[in-house]
Amino acid sequence: NEELITLQKNAKNWALPTGDYSNHRFSELNQITNKNVKDLVPVWTFSTGVLRGHEGNPLVIGDVMYFSTPFPNIVYALDLNNDGKILWKYEPKQDPSVIPVMCCDTVTRGVAYGDGKIILGQADTTLVALDAKTGQPVWSVKNGDPAKGETNTSAPQVIKDNVIIGISGGEFGVRGSVTAYDLKTGKKVWRGYSMGPDSDTLIDPEKTTALGKPVGANSGTNTWEGDQWKIGGGTTWGWISYDPELNLVYYGSGNPSTWNPVQRPGDNRWSMSVWARDADSGKVKWIYQMTPHDEWDYDGINEMVLTEQKIGGKERKLLTHFDRNGFGYTLDRVTGELLVAEKYDPAVNWATKVDMDKSSKSYGRPLVVPQFSTAHGGEDVNTKGICPAALGSKDEQPSAYSPLTELHYVPTNHVCMDYEPFRVSYTAGQPYVGATLSMYPPKGESNMGNFIAWDAKVGKIVWSNKEQFSVWSGALATAGNVVFYGTLEGYLKAVDAKTGEELYKFKTPSGIIGNVMTYEHKGKQFVAILSGVGGWAGIGLAAGLTDPNAGLGAVGGYAALSNYTALGGQLTVFALHGK
Numbered sequence: 001n002e003e004l005i006t007l008q009k010n011a012k013n014w015a016l017p018t019g020d021y022s023n024h025r026f027s028e029l030n031q032i033t034n035k036n037v038k039d040l041v042p043v044w045t046f047s048t049g050v051l052r053g054h055e056g057n058p059l060v061i062g063d064v065m066y067f068s069t070p071f072p073n074i075v076y077a078l079d080l081n082n083d084g085k086i087l088w089k090y091e092p093k094q095d096p097s098v099i100p101v102m103c104c105d106t107v108t109r110g111v112a113y114g115d116g117k118i119i120l121g122q123a124d125t126t127l128v129a130l131d132a133k134t135g136q137p138v139w140s141v142k143n144g145d146p147a148k149g150e151t152n153t154s155a156p157q158v159i160k161d162n163v164i165i166g167i168s169g170g171e172f173g174v175r176g177s178v179t180a181y182d183l184k185t186g187k188k189v190w191r192g193y194s195m196g197p198d199s200d201t202l203i204d205p206e207k208t209t210a211l212g213k214p215v216g217a218n219s220g221t222n223t224w225e226g227d228q229w230k231i232g233g234g235t236t237w238g239w240i241s242y243d244p245e246l247n248l249v250y251y252g253s254g255n256p257s258t259w260n261p262v263q264r265p266g267d268n269r270w271s272m273s274v275w276a277r278d279a280d281s282g283k284v285k286w287i288y289q290m291t292p293h294d295e296w297d298y299d300g301i302n303e304m305v306l307t308e309q310k311i312g313g314k315e316r317k318l319l320t321h322f323d324r325n326g327f328g329y330t331l332d333r334v335t336g337e338l339l340v341a342e343k344y345d346p347a348v349n350w351a352t353k354v355d356m357d358k359s360s361k362s363y364g365r366p367l368v369v370p371q372f373s374t375a376h377g378g379e380d381v382n383t384k385g386i387c388p389a390a391l392g393s394k395d396e397q398p399s400a401y402s403p404l405t406e407l408h409y410v411p412t413n414h415v416c417m418d419y420e421p422f423r424v425s426y427t428a429g430q431p432y433v434g435a436t437l438s439m440y441p442p443k444g445e446s447n448m449g450n451f452i453a454w455d456a457k458v459g460k461i462v463w464s465n466k467e468q469f470s471v472w473s474g475a476l477a478t479a480g481n482v483v484f485y486g487t488l489e490g491y492l493k494a495v496d497a498k499t500g501e502e503l504y505k506f507k508t509p510s511g512i513i514g515n516v517m518t519y520e521h522k523g524k525q526f527v528a529i530l531s532g533v534g535g536w537a538g539i540g541l542a543a544g545l546t547d548p549n550a551g552l553g554a555v556g557g558y559a560a561l562s563n564y565t566a567l568g569g570q571l572t573v574f575a576l577h578g579k
């Protein structure tokens with residue numbers, strides 16, 4: 001099935017949740033440029049009728065735009081010939097008891113397209129394929145069980161004849177996995193687990209490698225104590241990348257469960273890792289663990305950006321990943337060899353660096369500062385001043401990459417935390433968190449976010465723009481040398497790709513945690529963004545919490561968001577004035 005390879009090459013469309021398989025979020029369209037972007041105006045808008053956090057971005061295929069809302073996960077098909085007239089609407093029936101099982105708001109990161117179908121991953125883990133013309137369900141399968149803490153927020157990715165989908169629930173003791181279903185029928189093709197053997201798949205754990213070295217006869221259960229790996233997290237709720245030449249699928253696994261590190265000694269493989277699996281068989285090619293024995297909730301699920309750039313005079317197939325732990329990693333995506341690991345937020349203090357000495361026992365591992373080790377502190381001890389906070393220097397909000405500038409454009413958080421682990425016992429479907437957090441901007445600073453340009457070949461920040469709040473929106477880079485992103489206050493912003501200079505802003509009706517996308521229709525370039533504040537940063541607002549420090553994930557500094565924005569989903573579509 002080459003359909004999507006062809007569709008993603010035509011810049012008029014936005015055919016994949018990730019824009020393209022490389023996760024560049026770069027568009028060849030160049031009608032809107034750094035010279036004329038100041039003339040951008042909203043041309044039509046659409047209210048989604050749903051509150052809480054609107055993540056993800058619409059797809060555009062031909063004359064139709066498709067997107068999904070947060071719970072109840074309504075899918076809209078809008079007519080681009082008619083300013084977004086509704087062609088069809090699909091509203092799944094879901095038990096609302098799934099809502100409290102979602103850790104970080106009722107978000108969804110969008111739908112996928114393939115073979116004339118729109119694929120939706122519902123919050124309750126039902127994966128449903130809709131006829132793209134009519135919105136009628138063609139098939140549906142259950143990928144997990146909310147009664148066991150399993151939910152879904154991520155966007156599926158269609159690769160060849162399969163739909164690939166991850167799972168959420170790292171805060172509920174879920175055993176993370178990625179599953180491929182047949183695009184035509186919904187039949188399960190393979191499943192690969194993050195913890196323990198891939199028993200119901202074709203994977204040969206003998207062949208599993210880490211840092212290019214064989215791991216041995218088991219795939220990592222020996223880095224856990226007893227059976228803890230069975231409720232060990234490592235969920236897979238991020239963006240999925242694919243290299244058609246290598247036929248490898250790339251994604252990340254999240255935090256080990258529980259957040260209390262004292263309860264799970266060992267490296268906790270393969271939580272917090274980058275994965276490369278064969279797209280057809282699911283077989284593991286290589287794994288690299290960023291944060292062995294996590295003590296801070298630095299989920300490793302952020303997007304894998306696939307580029308071809310020169311390192312040391314040699315053109316290489318690279319994978320760049322901005323991890324929650326604050327390091328920007330560049331690996332060789334053929335072998336998993338680690339090439340660069342540098343801090344992309346100057347505030348990062350929990351580790352001094354990643355050991356790059358190949359002859360060292362700790363090669364590839366972060367060198368942890370004992371003062372900021374929450375396991376070292378122990379249970380019921382509040383370890384203070386750790387940077388970044390559990391939200392990470394970046395969370396799920398995807399970066400963009402321009403092959404023209406060879407720069408990555410990264411929405412970041414600039415937030416620190418106090419972390420107090422406590423003992424917790426496991427009950428299926430109940431939170432299995434085991435730590436209390438409070439989060440705040442770094443000492444002496446007031447901005448909680450930066451939007452940066454990053455050179456992944458050397459691991460350096462090229463420019464950085466301050467934002468009052470975390471930048472929780474996905475970025476877009478274009479051939480017009482413009483970079484777009486949204487802010488939690490609700491601004492859509494355009495900046496110059498080379499210098500970062502702000503060229504345009506427009507305040508949309510609610511805070512932005514969606515990803516900016518662009519498409520062409522009838523010879524005209526459009527830019528579209530979903531507003532609707534929420535997600536982890538906006539959960540206090542989204543869930544109506546009155547105490548900004550209450551509950552899982554409420555963030556002190558974000559209480560001020562309610563001075564800028566209220567809830568409510570809206571799509572805003574922009575074009576050049578008078579064009």
Ligand SMILES: O=C(O)c1cc(C(=O)O)c2c(n1)C(=O)C(=O)c1cc(C(=O)O)[nH]c1-2
Nearest residue numbers: 104107153168169170171235237254535536
């Ligand atoms: O471990 C998990 O399974 C899991 C799932 C999710 C999710 O599905 O949204 C988030 C997290 N963890 C998480 O740690 C986190 O910071 C987070 C932020 C958000 C968001 O959408 O704003 N989701 C999640």
Ligand SMILES: [Ca+2]
Nearest residue numbers: 170254255299
């Ligand atoms: Ca998590």
